[in-house]
Amino acid sequence: IKGDVAVVRMNDPNSRVNTLSTQMQREMTEVMDEIWGNNAVQSVVLISSKPGSFIAGADLNMIQACTTAEEVTGLSQEGQRMFEKVEKSPKPIVAAINGSCLGGGLELGLPSAFDMILTGRSIRADKAKKMGLVHQLVDTLGPGLKSPEERTIEYLEEVAVEAARGLAKKQIPLTKEKGLMQSNYFLAEIQDYVMSYPFVRQQIYNTVQNKVMKQTKGLYPAPLKIIECVKAGVEQGPTAGYLVESQHFGKLAMTPESKALIGLYHGQVTCKKNRFGTPEKEVKTLAILGAGLMGAGIAQVSVDKGFHTILKDTTLEGLSRGEQQVYKGLNDKTKKKSITSFERDSFLSNLTGQLDYNGFNKADMIIEAVFEDLSIKHKVLKEVEAMIPPHCIFATNTSALPIKDIAAVSKRPEKVIGMHYFSPVDKMQLLEIITTDKTSKDTTASAVAVGLKQGKVIIVVGDGPGFYTTRCLAPMLAEAVRVLQEGVDPKKLDGLTTGFGFPVGAATLADEVGIDVAAHVAEDLGKAFGSRFGGGNVEVLKTMVEKGFKGRKSGKGCYIYQPGLKRRDVNTEALEILESYKLTSSDSDVQYRLVSRFVNEAVLCLQEGILANPVEGDIGAVFGLGFPPCLGGPFRFVDSFGADKLVEKMRKFEEVFGNQFTPCQLLLDHAKDPSKKFHK
């Protein structure tokens, strides 16, 4: 308590961030009661003692610990009571927010009489002010007589206390600035008037509902329930609204989607840690070979993390294109104001573009991203090994070539590792790291450390054709080609896949990956795994490549791409090719044909030890290949769908198509014993 202002400092001693837990709710209610009982207190400041975090939202573990919907409903009602208490406070409350303020944290901040925010994360602080969520912004401070973090919180508290005092004395008017939509008084009037008709309201609910359905394909239940809650609140008053909200919240918490998403969250947290320990030598200088899409993409996510990055190509044109890609990537961020033009320039100063091996004697890690051809990779590896210092790691970026084959010509195979980035590198979160029997633990630790610094979610898998991700994707794409050959239109195929929850349809995905790459991979993996990888005819892809239909990058693939145009037409010439390889349709259950092959291959990877655990398998599939997040990944899907039911479906497909649908042993084991689950 500072004079007539009570300062409530929230600090969860057991966690890095504050979350809305039962304990915190209880304490908050107690503190509020105490404050209202104290006549000396005129106003309140709510602040977090943790730098960079106000309240991160509800405590996931708390929700996970509940076994029934009623329990969660109870929790939700308790939370509502606390918020109500804050909202109806007779004394002004200032929420002094430093850093992330999410979910329930925001709810706590919102009703407070006067809010302040510091550095936002998902919504930048200045935007939050424009949206009317907060009233006053406080800048972060630099070095002073204490550490900047400590002093910034102190400063925020000082300013908040002054504001609270001003509010209590009515020196600061309590005009809640409305959001943009209501900033115009006249507009607001009309809005209120129109909203008074139930018919209009019904129309609005319908419109919103349709929008939600279009975006979620009905796969995510929460947004629809939120609309219901708002509806209940508006039509039947706040009490009914709160009741519906807490009941829905309870039900939602128990859905498989909720479990899947919470599982993904925990998995992602796991994959943001380096389980191989701290590397002996920190990588400072990174040399990237090949300035193509991948190479330049890797360069882009490296320069802004402070790596001194050498980007080498063999031709001036290639290098120039690559450097332009890095510049454009950073400049787009400048245009969106997420970085300043000065930051862009200083990041770019970490980039050295060159055609020779100058400076490679000082490189700590090489990431090779040259053409996917074993002989070229060999040539490059030998050439580079002659230039680099003994400690330097050689990482190869390939989507299918076995690392041990590439490492075969190396003089130091313990320093060779696979780093499979996903395109576009700056957008895709996943990095698949592939270790061979000979890769040393320190090399792995170093590769993981570099990946983490580049902001990636990382899975570390064993070596083998296609590793994990490509190996799962290949059979699904082979099946997709078969489906296309059966005469299913690419748009229809896309609709079916996105309808299952994939963010990108199968035909579009093939175009994005590149038809040439797909053909290459299909052929390689076909050789390695035999008929299990059959399905569609590889010749379809090869013929498309011959005609120059390499996907988005060549302007034509399954679709036709025109710069500046969002609309895509189906490539009729590709349809002609498909027509010439036409198969008769044999099973219409397209979705499960695609997904079961994906899932079976994933389970096989775990069985063969390519995968270390199901968590990484789920993360890799969701973040690298767009496996439906609402299903939580192939392993969680098997758990929730039921291995027995999946096996049953596959046996049916097996009869029609053959061994591509033979379930693997591990899957059969799970089908036999329902108590076996990949996730507990």
Add this chain to the structure above:
Amino acid sequence: MIRASKKEKCTFHFHNTTVNIFVGLFLSVVFSNHTAKSKKTLAKPGVKNIVLVDGVRTPFLQSGTIYADLMPHDLARAALQGLLNRTGLPKDAVDYIVYGTVIQEVKTSNVAREAALGAGFSDKTPAHTVTMACISSNQAMTTAVGLIAAGQCDAVVAGGVEFMSDVPIRHSRRMRKTMLSLNKAKTLGARLSLLGSIRLAHLAPELPAVAEFSTAETMGHSADRLAAAFGVSRLEQDEFALRSHTLAKKAQDSGLLSDVISFKVPGKDIVSKDNGIRPSTMEQMAKLKPAFIKPHGTVTAANSSFLTDGASAVLIMSEEKALAMGYKPKAYLRDFVYVSQDPKDQLLLGPTYATPKVLEKSGLTLNDIDVFEFHEAFAGQIMANLKAMESDWFAQTYMGRKTKVGAPPMEKFNSWGGSLSLGHPFAATGCRLVTTVAHRLQKEGGQYGLVAACAAGGQGHAMVIEAYPQ
């Protein structure tokens, strides 16, 4: 004391090994008048002594007042002519001219040359312009010192000018591009289509701002954050600003600001006084709203330096040359340093970094300094610097030093006013600081003076000045 006196022996001019006792006696006599110095003089064997012969400046006026219709080189010319008049220097005796400026008038981008020609210097005297934000004329002076020390020149004029009454306001980039293309367009049709491409939005002009290019933050905003980081209160800032104005007024009234020359402004009256000195009351100052961070900021118009027009000039010579020409120099210009740090959070901490560094270089301590002249960009900035200099934690955490350097005692600090009250024509302030140190050393009888300043870009400067024996 014994160790100190032994050290004195080595550098002492009249030292006599056989009569140690006399030396000791002599020292004690000298030191009884003054606090003991770490060093008797900063003269170094084999290094040329470089002296400040004299320094002048035009009155510093709030921009948009009496100088409003001039051009920058007009003000610079006035300062240069004033220096010639004050010193009686033959125009062709000057080997070189270096001049500082920050906001450049594009027509006179080498303002040094235009002003020198206009001031009647020989057209055989080369001149160049330097820029380093608020320490531009410090850079001009140290460039001169370098030329003399390297034996390339014997007499150099340095100075700086800032003219904020008129600043280059540009067309937008799009408009400029169209206009430039228009020059190259060959046919009428091409010209018309270019003209047709002009949109109303293209006509919006680009105004210069006192903002960092690297961070886009205005200096006042940064100063406010700096003050908050060091916990400087609004009250402390207002008090310091009031002190600056009060001292400046006193100095002006008692005729101490002898570096100011009178200037007949064309079409206007003779100006002979700074016009920004306005001692107010704490109550009045407290009424002002924050100028940059609203509503809770602490930096206001009253505790910031104001936009100012003005020019300054100094004559720097090798000691031999000055004596040969019959001058009585005012001071020795000794060691100097430039520092730079993070332009965002430590934009204005130059003095904190530069002071210990230059003292170390000279072998002096803060206690040896009799006269301090720090550039006052903002009261909050000065107070933050004083607190930083007084903090062991800051010295250890950010400067990699074992201990703090210490804050200057206030009775020796900017006692004739400072940039807050006298005004701050960016590139002219450095020469004012150095000349003021020389004058204060003469008036107050000290031996060593220290100049320190911060500048945009997160840079800073400090120089040690030694009184010329009277």
